[in-house]
Amino acid sequence: MDTVVASHEPVMVREVLEALRPGRGGVFVDCTLGLGGHTTALLEAGAARVIGIDRDATALGLARERLQGFGDRVSFVHDDYRAIGAAVRAAGATEVAGILADLGVSSMQLDAEGRGFSFRRDEPLDMRMDVRDEMSAAVFVADADEVELARVIFEYGEERYSRRIARAIVRARGEAPIETTGRLAAIVRRAIPNKGWQRIDPATRTFQAIRIHVNRELDRLDVFLLDAARRLAVGARLVVIAFHSLEDRVVKHTFRAMAADDAPWQVVTRRPLSPDDEECERNPRARSARLRVLERCA
Template sequence: MEHISVLLDEATDLLNIKQGGVYVDATLGRAGHSQKILNSLTNGKLFCFDLDTEAIKKSEILLNKISKNYLIFNENYKNLKACLAMQNVFKVDGVLYDLGVSSPQLDDQNRGFSYRFNSRIDMRMNQTQKLDGHYVVNNLSEQELTNIFFKYGEEKYAKSIAKNIVKKRLEKPIDTTFELVEIIKSSIPKREMIKKHPAKKVFQAIRIYVNDELSSLETSLEDALQILNVGGRVVVITFHSLEENIVKKIFKKYTIFKEDEIINKLPITIENNKQFKLVMKKPFTPNLTEQETNKRSRTAKLWAIERIKE
C-alpha cells in the first residue's frame, strides 16, 4: 500500500516556509511532507531524519527529482540537535514530526509490525538494532510485559495477556505475529473483540517499547524548540493519546505560566516573557473526506507552536 501523508497541506502550511529557510523533517518516511517542503525552497535547506534504510532509499529518488537542497540522516530524531550541529546548523526555521509507523512498514509482512500478516515478530524501525519484538515477547518477565502493555498500549487486560505469553513460551518460543495474536485472543473477554482488533494495543505497546518512541519524542521536541529561530514553528502530527500527552506537556511548559492567571486579572497591561505561543489553541483534525480516503488519518491530530522571542 502506498503511503499517504496525513494532513499534508495543513502541516506544511503551518510551517510558514520561507524560500531561503532551514527546515527539518524529523520523520522522513516516504517523503510526503519533505517533497512539499523542498518544492517551496529555492536557496534554503531541508534536513531529514529516519531510522529505516529502505524508506531513505525510496525518499532519495523522490527528493532528487526536486532539488539537491537536502540532507538525510539515518539517525533517531532524538539526535536531531547533535546531527545538525555537525553540519554547523544551530538554528532552524521549522521542524515537522509525523509520528508513528508508516503504511509501507505496516504493510510489509516481513517487518513484523502488523497483526494482519503472519511473520516473525520484529517491529524494528532501525533494522540494524539488536532489540526486536521477538526478544521482548520471549525474554522479558511477566511483570515487565504487563508494564509495557499497560504503559504503552493502555491495555486493561495487560496482566492476563502477559501471564499467558509467559506460560505459552515455556512450551516453545513465540515466533510469529499470528501466534501472538492467538495468545492475546485467549486472554481477553470475547466481547472486547467486537470493538476493535484484540491485538492492536499490545502490538502498539511492543512497537513503542522496541523503538523507544516516547522517550525519543520528548528529547527531540525539547531540542527542536531550543534551536528555533524567532518566527519558527514546530509542527507535530500525533496518532494516539500517549504521543498527545507528551506534546501537550511540552507545549504547555513553554507557553503557559502560573503567573498568567494573576497578570490577566490586573487592571494594567504587563508584558510577559514568554518565548513561545501556541499557533492554535486546539489541535486540528482531518476533515471527513480525508478520513474516508485514508483510514489511518482518523486518529490524527495536528499541533503547532511558534517561537515569538529569544
C-alpha cells in the same frame, strides 16, 4: 529480500504547510522523513532545503529515490530524531526556519513484508524501525518478566486485560519460543474474553504497546521537543503530528510547559488540529492524527 509496499500518504499536508509557511524559504528539518511526502510538499512550496531524518534505512532509501529530482536541496540523515542537534550542525546550520515531526510508524512499515509489525500476516516478530537496535519484539517477549509484560501492555496499549495477556505469554513461551506475529496474535486473542464481534482485532492494543516499547517511542519525547524548539529561528515553528493519545498528551504538556512565563515560545494551537472529513474518508489512517504547533517568538 523484503517486498516493500512503498506507499504512505502524508497526513494533513495543507495544515502543515499553513503552519510552517515554507514559502518564506530557509532550511527546514523533517524529523520523520518516511517516504518523503511532507518533504516533497515543503520543497515544492518554496523551502530552500530540507534536512530529512529517519531511523529506518529502508524508508530513507526509498525517500532518496523519490526525492532525487530535488538534488542537493534535501539531505538524508539515518538517525534517531533525538539527534536533531547533530543533524542540524552537520548540515552547517545553526537555526532553522521550521521543523516537522510526524510521529509513529508509516503505512509502509506496517504493510511491508518481513518487518513483523502487523498481525495481518504471519511472519517473524520483529517491529524494529531501526534494525540495528538489539531489542526486537521477539526478544522482548522472550526476555521480559510477567510484571514488565503486563506494565508495557497496560501502559502503552491501554489494555484492560494486560495481566491475563502477560500470563498467557509467559505460559506459552514455556512451551515454545514466540517467534511469529501469528503466534503472538493467537495467544493474545485467546487470553481475552470473547465478547462476540469487535470493531478492532483484540490483538491490536497489545501489538501497539509492544511496538511503542521496542522502539522507545515515548522515551524522552519531551526532551526531543525542547531540543528541537531550541533550533528554531525567531518566528519559526515546530509542528508535531501525533497518532495516539499517549503521544499527544506528552506533546500537549511539553508545549504548555515550554510556553510558560517568560519563555521564548508560544503555543499556536490552543486545541490540536484534526484532519477534515474529506481527508479522513480518503485516508482512514489520518483519522487519529492530532497536529500541534509551537512558535519561537523571541
